[in-house]
Amino acid sequence: MTKLKTLGLASVLLGGTALPAFAQETEMSFIMCGDLRPADEQAVxxxxxxxxxxxxxxxxxPxxxxQDKTLTLAAAGDPPSVAYMGSRTLRxxxxxxxIVPAAIPDDLREAYQPGVLSTVMIEGEVYGWPHAFSTKALFVNCDLVEEAGAECVAPETWDEMLALAQTVVDNTDxxxxxxxxxxxxxxxxxFLNYLYSNGGTVIDTQTGENMLDSEETxxxxxxxxxxxxxxxxGPTAWERDQLRDLFNDGQIAMYVQxxxxxxxxxxxxxQLVAPVPHGPHGESGSILITDAIVVLKGSGHEELAQELAAALATGESQYDLDQSWGLTPIFKYEDLGWDAPYYQDxxxxxxxxxxxxxxGPEPLVEDFRSLQSVFTNMVQGTILDDDTVDNLVTIAGEELDDAM
Known part of the structure; x- marks a missing residue:
């Protein structure tokens, strides 16, 4: 495996400015959400x-x-130099x-997988070094499908998914x-997995415009x-990890994970794994979710902090995270000099x-709980037949305006 020279980014990040001399001791701080990996320790x-x-x-x-600790310290004027956060906190x-924008060089930006930078982008500006990337796909239990008398072929469209699901319901328990x-x-x-697979948008990452109230939605x-x-x-009583248990118990034929x-x-x-089926106005897509390494404002050494963020969120440290955690690759590692990266072939x-x-990205708003409620209210509303689809989407668009 060829090694990406992470620390070589320094000259690019600083735009050719001479590196400051640290004749005196300089202390930086790094708040890590969760456990510190050996690869992180090595990068530091x-x-x-x-x-x-x-x-x-x-x-x-923990x-x-x-995240609350980082926000509290920053608001009190005693920010850490860098912090590992969920990207949902960026807004x-x-x-x-x-925080300050992430000083990611243009050539490195081109090496990210499609859509990754949208997860840390607010009105066209990138505010974090993406870290820990995931996408979703459809898992199909072929044993149940074949028990129902159907061929186990992945549904490509919503209509095909509905038809296959109906066949399972009609012919199995x-x-x-x-x-x-x-x-x-x-x-x-x-919901966003399906929305993005129908060409929909929630918030325009370039303009910040609310796009939820649409025909695609x-x-x-x-x-x-x-x-x-x-x-x-009773779908309103279930969340995704519980669906995994149903899948393992042979009680559902398909779910997104x-x-x-x-x-x-x-x-x-x-099992068969396939892209999320697409709707009439889109192609198979997925919600794109990342965490991020952010550089806090006010530490007094923001340029140096950009280098530390780069060390943590690129190179061998990042590759180790993607591979060892079983995450969707955040970079096109073959373009960065890796021979035969783990996902190739x-x-x-x-x-x-x-x-x-x-x-598309997990939408970035200031109040994530309000954002979550926008979608939960809409989805639960249609599951329980509380209102029409048209009214539920109209209400959701208005609620998103408030959440933004």
Whole structure:
């Protein structure tokens, strides 16, 4: 494997400006949400070795309190130099002037997989170094499909998916599809997988315009409504990881999951993995989700912090994350000098990469809980037949305006 020279980015990041001399001791801080990997430790050690007099104090904080701690410190005027955050927090941090744009060089931007930078983009500006990327695909239990008397061929369109699900319902004791409708973020994610596969948009990443109230959204919500008849009982009580359990128990024939599904499904299931079926106005897509390494404003060494962010979110540290965690590759690693990256010539990974071009980001708003409610209310409304599809989408568009 050829190694990407991460620290060589420094001269590009600083635009040719001479690196400052650190004759005196300089302390930087890095807040890590979750556990620190050996690859992260190595990246920090290499960074310190390349910058005499610089020490990076690393604090690993559980996800439940990590992001709040970073926001609190930044708002109090004592920000960490860099922090690992969920990208969904970026809008809040930008609106409160707590972070600076990510100084990602143009040539490196071109090496990201399609759509990745949209996950950290607000009105055309990139505010984080993308980290931990995932996409989604459709898992099919071929044993159930064949028990129903059908050939196990992946549905390419919504109509084909509905027809296959109906065949399973009519000829087995299982449900045709797993449908998430619980008050949880992956209810929104599930809807966005289908929306992006129908050419829909939530928020324009270049202009910040609310695009949710559209014909594409209405078609997608109608599709979710149609799925209820072939789904497990009581979808509003289920979230995605519970659907995995139903899939393992042979109680649903299909559901949408991330690439980690392969390692979470029973080995005796004859499963097929395929792109998310597409609607009448789109191609098979996926929600694109990342975390991000952000550079905080006010540390006094933001340029140096950009280098540390680059060390953590590129090169061997990033490759190790993608490969060891079983994530969709965040870079076109072959373009960065890697020989035979882990996803190359692997049909499984090609499926999860296929949805990137037509995919879209988790929308970035200041209040994520309000965003989640916009979609949960809309999806639960159609599952329970509380209102018409048209009215539910109109209301959701108005609620999104408030959430933004």
């Amino acid at each position: 050690a290499d960074f310190e070795a390349a910058h005499e007099g610089v020490t990076v104090n690393v604090e690993a904080v 996800w439940g309190t990590c 809040q941090m930008v609106n409160n002037d707590l 299982a449900a045709g599809v797993g449908l998430a409708g619980k008050d949880f973020d992956n209810t929104m994610h599930q 209405r078609e997608t919500l109608q599709f979710v409504h149609d799925l209820v008849a072939v789904a497990q009982e 991330g690439p980690w599904g392969r390692g979470q499904h029973n080995e005796d299931i004859n 692997d049909e499984y990974w090609q499926v999860f990469m296929a949805g990137m071009e037509a995919g």
